[in-house]
Amino acid sequence: MIERTSETDGTVGNVIPVTLDANFFFERAVRSLDRFQYEKALKNFRKAVEYEPENPVNHCNMAGILSEMGDYEGSNGILRHVLETIDPQMTECHFFMANNYANMENYEEAERELVMYLEEDAKGEYMAESEELMELLQYELNRPAPLARIRSREGVVEHDKARSLLEEGKFTQAVKLLEEITENTPDFLAAHNNLALAYFYMGRFTKAKECIAEVLERDPGNLHALCNLAIFLQYEGDREQLPALLHLLEVTVPFHREHVFKIATTMGILGGHRTAYAHFRRLLKDEAVEGDAVLYHYCAAAASNSGLYAEALRCWRQAERLDPGSVVPRFFAAQLQKAIADHQPMPQVSYNYQLPFQEQLKRWKDDAGAFTAEVRNNPLLRASFFWALRYGDAATRSQVGEALRWIEDEELRELMREALEQETQPDAPLQESSLLHLQRLIGGAEEHPAL
Structure with missing residues (x-):
């Protein structure tokens, strides 16, 4: 109980006077939060606001409690008040509002607020969280965000370009761009994840795992990185780390649709x-x-x-x-x-x-034009060529080599150039006819760069 004495009472005795100020109610609010007593926490944060109405932190704390309680509109009302009346420079309010709008499934407004945060915040305190939210919004809206300028983080626009290259199956180009992005912005976790996938598609397992290790060192719970790591371990035949990771993914029930899709496809690949x-x-x-x-x-x-x-x-x-x-x-x-x-x-x-690879080959033999169009437009097919040339058995590698005689494409020339450079293993050689064709195709690229 708090004891109060009048100003005329000069005897204090053993009563310890209590100073009722913003800090007092802030501490009470924090204790209530630790006990998940949100109503009490909200009440105390409101008292803190009464004592220090010009302190934007008190307002943001109250907005945070309302968000935890599911009152996203009330939370955004307070955050908007902070920006319009108290401190227009408190740009993290845009990030908090973006999260509220996302929870309300108002993705257009969430994108607008997130873009404002990314463009205005010079420190980028919530950049890692912004990257994840941006990926979610791009998935929900089925389009990239209209980012014109970002002071807090260079590389986001370039990352969108790199993702497009991945989707087009242009893995070598994507790798070059993603390597540049991760070197310039090493804490850009989404770029590290996509670089790991690009390495993996090209069969560069060691580099892929190095990228994932960097992500998990910074964010041990990163779902995309955990899913990617599980797939990498599966292809390596790992029997030590994979079971525990697989169990973790099996019991994970993600909320956002993008994460649901990621874990669904991952579990399918893992069996x-x-x-x-x-x-x-x-x-x-x-x-x-x-x-x-x-x-x-x-x-x-x-x-x-x-x-x-x-x-x-x-x-x-x-x-x-x-x-x-x-x-x-x-x-x-x-x-x-x-x-x-x-x-x-x-x-x-x-x-x-897509059809099984053998079935596709049967159909393409009758229609080389369809094959050319499919290879240029289907990144999964291009990835399968990377894998087949590097890791397939002799019969599969031979079939791929024969199929590639029907097309000449810059990305595939790069693919075959790398395949030839690695053609030093005696246990998995391409047939001589296929090697001759690959060499001829690569040589032709130097003579006819416009092809």
Whole structure:
């Protein structure tokens, strides 16, 4: 209990006088927060504001409590008051408002506030968090943010370009750009993650793991890095670190859709098809993605690989309705129906939205023009060529070498140049005819740089 004495009472005795000021109520609020007593914390933060109405920190603390309680509009009202009336230079309020808007699923406003923070904050105190939020908003809005200038962090616009290069399958170009970004801004975690993926697509496992290690050293809970690391360990055949990491991912239930998709695809690659299926089903319940044929294919693949054939067939039929021009859902639906009719298990289905490699080769032999267009427009196919030339068996490498005779492309010339440089292992040589063609193609690039 707080004892109070009148000004005329000169006897204080053993009563310790208490100074009622902003610090007093701030400390009481913090103690309430430690006990998760949000109503009491809010009450005390409000008292702190009454004692120091011009202190923007007190207002932000009150806004933070309202956000924790789910009153995002009330929180934003206080943050806007801080910027408009108390301290326009407290730019982190834009970041806090962006998070509130994202929680309200008002992604346009969230993007607007986040861009304002990125463009105005010279210190970038919340840059790591901003990178994650920006990736979420780009996923939700299905477009890059309109960033014109960023004082707090160089490299974000360049990173968007690097991501586009990855999506186009131009891995060597993406690597060069991402290496430059990570060197100039070493705490840009999203760039490190994408650089790791680019290295991985090109078969440079050691470099890929080094990138992931740097991310996890700075942010041990980074979901993208953990998922990427699990995939890398799987390809390496790791039996020590992978089980614990796999268990961690299996019990993780992410909130944001981008994270749900990341962990779903990761679990599918790792063979956790039931877990992947559950996450894909969560995604398909979202009205914003219910018309996505590719997502239905992912869900079908997870269901088929889990033995849920009726659900798999239903998803492929839906994908076929949504994307009638694609042969992919029709091919797998027919393959599944044949397996059911023959009372045979369905072969494992890749999550990539494309035909199996051998099936593609059969079709391309009859239409070289379609092959050229597909290679130029399909980054997954280009990645498969990187892998096949570097790590495939002799038969696969030979088939890829023969297929590449149908196309001449700068990125593929770079791919084959690297493949030839590594062609020193006697246990996995390309056939002589394929090597001769690769050499001829690379030599032709120097004579005809415009090709």
